[in-house]
Amino acid sequence: MKITDAKVFVGGPKKNYVTLKIITDQGVYGLGDATLNNRETLPAKYLQDFLIPNLIGMDPRNSEDIWQFLYRGAYFRGGPIAMAAYGAIDMALWDIKGKLANMPLYQLFGGKSRDGAMVYAHATGADLEDLMDSIAQYVEEGYKAIRVQCGIPGMPTASYAVPEKKGSAQNYITDYTGIRPKVEIWDTDKYMRYMPGALAEIRDRFGPDVHILHDVHHRLLPREAAEFAKAVEPVRLFWMEDPTPAENQDALRLIRQHSTTPIAIGEVFNSIWDCNKLIENELIDFIRLAATYAGGITPLKRIVDLAGLHNVRTGFHGAPSHSPISMAAQHHLNAWAPNFGVQEYLVLGTPECDALFPSEHRMENGMVYVSDAPGLGVDFDEAEAARYTYAPGSHPVVRLEDGTMWNY
Ligand SMILES: [Mg+2]
Numbered sequence: 001m002k003i004t005d006a007k008v009f010v011g012g013p014k015k016n017y018v019t020l021k022i023i024t025d026q027g028v029y030g031l032g033d034a035t036l037n038n039r040e041t042l043p044a045k046y047l048q049d050f051l052i053p054n055l056i057g058m059d060p061r062n063s064e065d066i067w068q069f070l071y072r073g074a075y076f077r078g079g080p081i082a083m084a085a086y087g088a089i090d091m092a093l094w095d096i097k098g099k100l101a102n103m104p105l106y107q108l109f110g111g112k113s114r115d116g117a118m119v120y121a122h123a124t125g126a127d128l129e130d131l132m133d134s135i136a137q138y139v140e141e142g143y144k145a146i147r148v149q150c151g152i153p154g155m156p157t158a159s160y161a162v163p164e165k166k167g168s169a170q171n172y173i174t175d176y177t178g179i180r181p182k183v184e185i186w187d188t189d190k191y192m193r194y195m196p197g198a199l200a201e202i203r204d205r206f207g208p209d210v211h212i213l214h215d216v217h218h219r220l221l222p223r224e225a226a227e228f229a230k231a232v233e234p235v236r237l238f239w240m241e242d243p244t245p246a247e248n249q250d251a252l253r254l255i256r257q258h259s260t261t262p263i264a265i266g267e268v269f270n271s272i273w274d275c276n277k278l279i280e281n282e283l284i285d286f287i288r289l290a291a292t293y294a295g296g297i298t299p300l301k302r303i304v305d306l307a308g309l310h311n312v313r314t315g316f317h318g319a320p321s322h323s324p325i326s327m328a329a330q331h332h333l334n335a336w337a338p339n340f341g342v343q344e345y346l347v348l349g350t351p352e353c354d355a356l357f358p359s360e361h362r363m364e365n366g367m368v369y370v371s372d373a374p375g376l377g378v379d380f381d382e383a384e385a386a387r388y389t390y391a392p393g394s395h396p397v398v399r400l401e402d403g404t405m406w407n408y
Helices: 041-055 063-073 080-101 105-109 128-140 188-206 222-231 249-258 276-280 297-309 324-336 351-356
Strands: 003-010 018-024 029-033 117-125 145-150 183-186 211-215 239-241 263-265 362-364 367-369 397-400
Touching: 003 041, 018 041, 018 080, 029 080, 029 324, 041 063, 041 080, 063 080, 063 297, 080 105, 080 297, 080 324, 105 324, 117 128, 117 211, 117 324, 128 145, 128 188, 145 188, 188 211, 188 222, 222 249, 249 263, 249 276, 276 297, 297 324
Parallel strands: 117 145, 145 211, 183 397, 211 239, 239 263
Antiparallel strands: 003 018, 018 029, 117 367, 362 367
């Protein structure tokens, strides 16, 4: 069996999905997602110019050897552009494998460990009252877990994932007017003074049964993050996400030594080497890589297995930058993983998105139920894809009030 061709498509409904289709000599094809948010043309170019010409003639069933060929063979290893491109190839090869076996992927991983996988929604508000309305709506819709972000009084601009105006419920952060980013102004002191009390009010209002998550989005230094984690302990968060940048994995020790608030990290990681110390030293509670940026199902499954040895549960990234193809890869991993925690899930199910990526994966009452179709269980309509083109976008950058660059 041989790979005979592969094509890359960039575009989608209000999104620049990078979709890879690998075609074989036996008529079976596989699909993968290489979408690298706001840098979408780069993995597409890497696929077209270097990777696809090497794939032609290879046996698509040898997905492990092909992954090793891509990763070890590159010499300059890793990085988000390369790993997103490898991720798309790996997903497509698993899709082919599942179709050849006539089985959904979760069966090839070891079968189902659960019927449905809990997801979390994103509630947001320009202020706390606005956020409360947004949370109430998700509770009404049956969500069991909700990430909460709100505007901070006195903060010069709206902060991460928060709308500028009340009631706008703006959730999508990418600005498609061009590649020059908007600037958000950040003030750690105002955040530290306000947010723990706001989280406590949310817990009081919605009671003990709703899982509350909060994303600090890398804004705090390790010592500040330890103080914050300790202050919010009575709220019993499901998790505190990205409290501090984790390039320095040892920095997490300080937070861990001072607090029992669960910590979730990893959405910007690209490999097991970005998180092995965090996992082995049990410095986090949830690992957040995505099938795309981690380089596909093959390496992500290894990370999940390592995490399982150390009481670390999964909480895969699921921002709108992931197409229904990589979300499907994660639905299958979530159905199987014995150490599943939660899945980030932003509703992508617009009629346009469903027409482009037909599937029978379904969401109900805050749970995702995986499709039993062979492979990934998602298709791609090329005629629909022809309606879309690439639209350059950007996410904000962050500065302190004196102009100093800070972490987005
Ligand atoms: Mg996040």
